[in-house]
Every structure is written in structure tokens, then in C-alpha cells.
Amino acid sequence: MTLKIYNTLTRSKEAFQPQKPGKVKMYCCGVTVYDYCHLGHARSYIGWDVVRRYFQWLGYQVEYVQNFTDIDDKILNRANLEGTSMEEVSQRYIDAYFEDMRRLNVIDASAYPRVTENITSIHHLIQELENKGYAYAANGDVYYNVRNFSEYGKLSGRVAEDMQAGASGRVDVEDPSGQKKQNSADFALWKAAKPGEPAWDSPWGAGRPGWHIECSAMVKSILGDTIDIHGGGGDLVFPHHENEIAQSEVVSGEPLARYWIHNGMVTVNGEKMSKSLGNFTTIRELLDQGIDPMVVRLFILQGHYRRPLDFTSEAIASAENAWKTVKEGLLFSGVGNGELGVENEKNPYIESFQAAMDDDFNTPGALAVVFELAKELRRQSNLLTHEGKTDIPPEQIQQQWQTLVKLAQVLGLEAQPEAPSVAESKLTDAEIETLIQERQAARKAKNFAESDRIRNELQELGITLIDQSDGTTRWHS
Numbered sequence: 001m002t003l004k005i006y007n008t009l010t011r012s013k014e015a016f017q018p019q020k021p022g023k024v025k026m027y028c029c030g031v032t033v034y035d036y037c038h039l040g041h042a043r044s045y046i047g048w049d050v051v052r053r054y055f056q057w058l059g060y061q062v063e064y065v066q067n068f069t070d071i072d073d074k075i076l077n078r079a080n081l082e083g084t085s086m087e088e089v090s091q092r093y094i095d096a097y098f099e100d101m102r103r104l105n106v107i108d109a110s111a112y113p114r115v116t117e118n119i120t121s122i123h124h125l126i127q128e129l130e131n132k133g134y135a136y137a138a139n140g141d142v143y144y145n146v147r148n149f150s151e152y153g154k155l156s157g158r159v160a161e162d163m164q165a166g167a168s169g170r171v172d173v174e175d176p177s178g179q180k181k182q183n184s185a186d187f188a189l190w191k192a193a194k195p196g197e198p199a200w201d202s203p204w205g206a207g208r209p210g211w212h213i214e215c216s217a218m219v220k221s222i223l224g225d226t227i228d229i230h231g232g233g234g235d236l237v238f239p240h241h242e243n244e245i246a247q248s249e250v251v252s253g254e255p256l257a258r259y260w261i262h263n264g265m266v267t268v269n270g271e272k273m274s275k276s277l278g279n280f281t282t283i284r285e286l287l288d289q290g291i292d293p294m295v296v297r298l299f300i301l302q303g304h305y306r307r308p309l310d311f312t313s314e315a316i317a318s319a320e321n322a323w324k325t326v327k328e329g330l331l332f333s334g335v336g337n338g339e340l341g342v343e344n345e346k347n348p349y350i351e352s353f354q355a356a357m358d359d360d361f362n363t364p365g366a367l368a369v370v371f372e373l374a375k376e377l378r379r380q381s382n383l384l385t386h387e388g389k390t391d392i393p394p395e396q397i398q399q400q401w402q403t404l405v406k407l408a409q410v411l412g413l414e415a416q417p418e419a420p421s422v423a424e425s426k427l428t429d430a431e432i433e434t435l436i437q438e439r440q441a442a443r444k445a446k447n448f449a450e451s452d453r454i455r456n457e458l459q460e461l462g463i464t465l466i467d468q469s470d471g472t473t474r475w476h477s
Contacts, residue, residue, distance in 0.1 A: 001351075003058070003358045005229075006306060008237060008260040009155055013360055018228050019258065024055050024062045025223045027257075028231040029215060029240065030112070032069040033093035034078045036282040037100050039311055040233065040266045040273065046297055047263050047305040047361075048231050049106045050411055054357050057410045066109040067218050068094055070116050071208055076197060086198050090114075100283040103293045105412045113218045115209060119200050121221040122209045126189045128251045138180035140192025140205045146185045149246045155260060156238035187243055189213045212243035219256065220248065230257035234264055234306075264308045273311075281311070291316065294413055295323045301363040301411055322371065323413075329374030329404050330415040332381055332397075333464040349373055349403050357410075366411060373404040385455060386448060388467040417462070432463060436473050439465075 003016040018024055028048045031041060048064075055062050070090035079089045098108075115122075126142055129135035134148050146152050153159060188210035193199035199206040209217075219227060225248070232241060241260065248256040265272075268279040287293055299319035303309040349369055356365030380390045380397055390397060408414065427435075435454050442450040455465055458475070466474050 001354055001358050004360055005259050005261060006360045008262050009257075011157075014259065016259070018060070019226065022060055024060045024229065025227040026052065026055075026062060026064045026229040026231065027215075027219050027223060027227050028064070028066050029233075029236055030067040030069065031093075031097060032072050032074060033090045033097065034072065034074040035093060036096055036284060038273065038280060038282050039268075039286070042100075042104060042283050042296060043266050043300050043305075043309055044231075044233055044263050045101055045106050046104060046300050046412070050301065050363060051229070051231070051261070051361055052107065053410050053412060054361065062110075063223065064109045065111045065113065065218070065222050067215060068097075068112055068114045069211070069214060070094070070114045071198065072211070090116075096284070100287075103287055104283065104297055105293065105414060107412075111222060113222060115214045115218075118214070118218050118221060119209070122213055122217040123202055125213060125217045125220065125247065125251065127203065129189065129247060132250060134246075134250050135189055136182065137204050140207060141180055141188055142190035142204050142210075143181055143186040144189055144243070144246060145182060146187070146246065147183055149250055151249070152246050153242065155242050155245055158238060158242075187212060187239065189247075212240055213247055215240070216244050216247040216256075219244075220252070225252035225254045225256075227257050229259045229261060231261045231263070234262040237262055261305075263305045264303075267308060267310045269312055270310055292320070292323060294327070294415070295319045297412055298323050298326070298367070301367055304364060305361060322367075325378060326370060326374045326408065326413060327415040328381070329377040329401070330408060330413075331417055332377040332401050333466070347399075347403060349400070349407070353407050353410075363411065366407070370404065370407055370411065370413070373400055373407070377401060377404065384467050385452065388443075388471065427461060427463070432458065432475060436465065436475065440473065 004013040005016050006012070007014050026048075028044070031037060045066075048066075052062050052064050068090070071086060075086050075089050079086050082089070094112075102108075126135060129144065130137070130142070133145075135142055135144055190202060190204055190213075191207050191210060192204075193206040193208070197208070199208055219230075230241070230244075245256050267273065268277075268281065271277060271279060273279055273281070283296075286296060295316065296319075299311075299316060300309065302319065302322070349372070353366050353369040356362040356369065359365065377397070377400060380392065383390050435458060439451050439454040442448070442454065458465060463475055466476070468474060
């Protein structure tokens, strides 16, 4: 099987070929740290987390870098409103980012470079652009000359007349007249200092970086001229990623990334998520309502990463039901689970899972395989409960459980047994045996409701019953 990835640059699915065998270099644009992360961030970083996990499952060594933009107008505005500093605001929301993502079981990146830690590398890159004739200084600012890069627009597919507005991204707000620019589509690489704002010395005077140059510099300094995968939200294709390409490729003479991947946006009840509409939901608000982080994760993975995802109460309720099924399968204890082994024979579940993921990380298809396994384990659990035996050999059940756990881990879905309430007293061995005898008597009398009640009561106390084929029952805690 061959992994195929939809490449935004070529607008087609391409077979994945890394630069170096067995290694993947991956960069994804991180957050601007001025507020708590929202559902759109959850969608992006859970998606890239699964991409990374899948590469690792395939045996690749993955170097995954994700930046923090810790200098920006929005950060400065928040600091001014609070009477604090840019550094205080940035650190607070960087800490919050890690709290939120770790709750969602997102693995930490290999590195989290910050813009303010890379000012020198930004200076060097701008100087190289200036030396090559792609950048020009204008009264303390430095701009990129878009007309000098003949391939500008190749990622977004925009033609020249479409680029007159928006190319500068966040710079338009700061230079509305465009009087310093040679062309209206040119964008800022360095911005002259403003009174009362943080600034760094540079060859062009005190100031701070433009938005787009930040990622180009961090990719180059940490991962090199060309990486395997560059990811981000679909809203970053233009201008941010288009500008990254323009900056990086004229300096290196090499492609910035071999594959560009972009995730779809999140809507709420069919509308764009925004604070003005009152439908803006942060990750921590959602989780603090009591929604299991795995439910959020499963909800996101039920949609293909490139398609829009609509957040509704019905969708979350559906994801909760789905997670209940998967969780029951992951916590199945009808056989001794033991350590996860490696299957020597062909496993149809693994083959189906890999076929789905190899098709541009098709997580809905991969989840279908996980559900199939979980439902089968639930069926076997019901047979154990009501009939005292399963209809397939314990060894086969063991393999199915191990397969489920492995595949769920690729998707970042993990379950922990619920701890018994502290208020509940521990049972002695004799008390447990008495309850087991009462349950066996109920089963003989075909009082399955009472039998289930006793089993569930013991399960809540952390005690698992295993019915044997000879009619006896053993237990473990």
C-alpha cells in the first residue's frame, strides 16, 4: 500500500515520497497567543497530531515543528487593555495552549519556536531577500516585491489582479494608504517601530517582523531549506503560505515544502464561528462542561480533515454515543489483556485501517474499522454476561482487542477505567465471592436483570468478572 496525500500545490493526490527514507520533516503554523484556543484550533492540531501519529505507526521518524507567534497587534492590544506586557500575555496563553492540547491527547511537537527567539534569523533572511533584489526598504519598513517573483500565486491559484487586496495580510491595517509600497500587493517583511511598542534593532532601524517572514525563518533555521510537509488551516493558503513560498524559495532555490496540506474550517450550526455571533467556543469551555476530551477528538475525526466541519449539539451527542462504544471495546476485559503483541499473520482490520489512512488520511474510514472492532468486542462481552461464553476462541478475542487498542492509539483515542468512588467501601474477598454466588443463582433463575446489576455493581468498584466455560466465575481487580 502507498500513502497518498492531497497536495494543495498541485491540487491532486500524490504518492508520498520523503526526502530521506524513513524520516519526515513536518511544520505546521501555530497559534498567535493572545487568547484561549477554540474549536478551530482543536480541529487543526488534532488533525496534524493524527498525521504525525500515523507516520510514526508506519515506522517513520518524525520531526514535527509548530511555532508560537508571540509578537502581534492582537497580543499588544490585549496587553494594553490589561495593563500588562506582551511577554505576560504571550506566556499565559502559551501555557493555556499546552493545557488544552494535552487534555485532548495531542502529543507535544518536537519543537515550539517563538518569533521573539528568532529575530536574528529573520534579519538574515530579509537581508538575503534584499541582496537578491526581492526586498526594498522604505522609511524603516521593508517590503517584498511580489512582481519580481514570477511564480507568485502558484499555491493559491490566484492571478495578479486578485492579489491587489489582501496580500499583505495583517499589514494592510497598519499601512492603509500603501504609500510606502511600490506595488499594492507587496507585503511587509519588517515594520518600523511605533511609540510604546516592543521593538528590536535591525539594519533598517528599530522595529519588528512582518507576519509571513516569521515562519519562513523558523522553518529554515530548524528544519532546513526544504521540508516534507507544511500544514495549516485553509485560511492560510493566501496570503500566509503563498508569501512563505515567495520568501523562502527565492533564497534557497529549492521548494519550501514537498507537500502542502490544509484543513477545512469549523462552523457552528452552519455559521462561521465568531464572537460577534455569540457562537465562539473555546476548548476549555467545552471540556469544562463535562464533555469527554475523547468525544471532541472523535467528533473531529469523524469528518475528513480537508472538509468543513459543523459543530452542533446533535453532532456532539452522536460522538458521545460513538465514544461509548469505542470505550467499551478498549476496556473490554473478557480475556486477560496482557501486553500488546505483534501479529504475525495478515490482519484484515489493520489492512482496512491502513487502506483508509493511506487515502489522504481518511479518518472517517479508519474510524469505521475501529467501530467494527469495538462492536464485535461488545457483542462478545454481552455473550459472556448472558451465556457465560463467547462464540469465538479467547485467542481471537485477545487479538481483536489488541488490534483495537493499537489502531485507536493511532487516532489518539485512549480510555482509562473509571475509578470507584472514594465514598464506596472496599469489599473483602469473601464479600466478593458472596456476590458472585448471588449472581450465579440469579442467572440460574434466569433473572438476568439482577445478574447484570451485581456484575455492574462490582465493575463500578473496579472488580471484573470473567465467566468460564465450565460455569464458574473468576474475578480480578
